Amino acid sequence: MRRDIFQAVADPTRRAILSLLVTGAMTPNAIAGHFDSTRQAVSKHLQILTECEVVTPKQTGREIHYHFNPEKMKEIDIWLEQLRKMWEDRFDQLDNLLNDL
Amino acid sequence: MTNNFSFEADKETKQIHITREFNAPVERVWKAFTDSKLLDQWWGPKPNRIETRIFEFKVGGTWQFAMVTPEGQKHWLNAEFTGIEDHKAIITKALFFDGDGNPIKDAPNWYRNTTFASIEGNRTRVDVEINFEAQDTFDSFAFGHGGYFKTGTSIGYDQLDELLTAE
Numbered sequence: 456m457r458r459d460i461f462q463a464v465a466d467p468t469r470r471a472i473l474s475l476l477v478t479g480a481m482t483p484n485a486i487a488g489h490f491d492s493t494r495q496a497v498s499k500h501l502q503i504l505t506e507c508e509v510v511t512p513k514q515t516g517r518e519i520h521y522h523f524n525p526e527k528m529k530e531i532d533i534w535l536e537q538l539r540k541m542w543e544d545r546f547d548q549l550d551n552l553l554n555d556l
Numbered sequence: 557m558t559n560n561f562s563f564e565a566d567k568e569t570k571q572i573h574i575t576r577e578f579n580a581p582v583e584r585v586w587k588a589f590t591d592s593k594l595l596d597q598w599w600g601p602k603p604n605r606i607e608t609r610i611f612e613f614k615v616g617g618t619w620q621f622a623m624v625t626p627e628g629q630k631h632w633l634n635a636e637f638t639g640i641e642d643h644k645a646i647i648t649k650a651l652f653f654d655g656d657g658n659p660i661k662d663a664p665n666w667y668r669n670t671t672f673a674s675i676e677g678n679r680t681r682v683d684v685e686i687n688f689e690a691q692d693t694f695d696s697f698a699f700g701h702g703g704y705f706k707t708g709t710s711i712g713y714d715q716l717d718e719l720l721t722a723e
Contacts, residue, residue: 464567465570531567535563538563538565538572539563540601542563542574542576542601542684543561543563544601544602545598545599545600546559546561546578546682548597548601548602549578549588549598550559550578550579551598552588552597552598553578553579553580553584553585553588554580556580556584556588556594
């Protein structure tokens with residue numbers, strides 16, 4: 456299932472998981488240890504984050520470590536920057552027009 | 557004189573708030589937002605321009621236009637006016653469509669609430685609040701639909717990427 460990157464950051468637990476993973480890759484058990492939620496709930500969050508491609512699970516031996524993917528997070532910022540620029544340019548054009556009205 | 561432009565995005569609520577001040581009275585700014593001949597002159601950020609097909613400025617009316625890129629690509633948008641308060645507010649619901657009037661599948665809807673306020677010195681402050689619908693909004697905007705937002709400014713990013721890779 457393909458998901459929207461906004462879904463990754465829409466939930467407070469997922470944001471907390473991301474902040475944890477920024478400091479280094481972790482196993483699901485280690486991540487779950489930081490939260491009061493059940494393992495299943497954490498595992499569901501990890502699944503969503505994986506589908507958003509903001510984290511990547513990597514198998515090392517018998518364990519799976521979840522890695523943070525900063526590139527994906529940067530996409531939001533790049534898009535927002537484009538949108539910001541678009542509105543800035545648009546309003547600059549309106550300035551010019553208002554002078555002539 | 558500063559125009560106090562600000563652009564704030566709340567990623568969690570998918571809400572964007574844009575503010576800008578104009579050195580003109582509300583009546584004139586309102587006119588620029590509600591007269592399609594004037595909109596055609598400024599709404600499309602260069603190098604893009606817009607081509608308006610339908611403009612019915614009334615509640616329930618629509619504004620159909622294409623954003624035309626320098627390469628001649630057209631991205632059709634349909635904005636429905638869902639609320640109008642004379643010289644104060646314009647509320648629209650917007651969506652992408654294929655040019656034949658059919659909404660593009662999986663494309664996002666978004667809502668825009670534009671308010672106009674008279675400020676000191678016979679000037680006007682415009683506040684634009686944009687709310688996106690949740691599902692796939694970001695991906696659709698950033699990467700779908702022929703890259704609606706990839707025109708123009710993104711060329712700069714591609715060049716930056718190249719530069720960063722080269723170093």
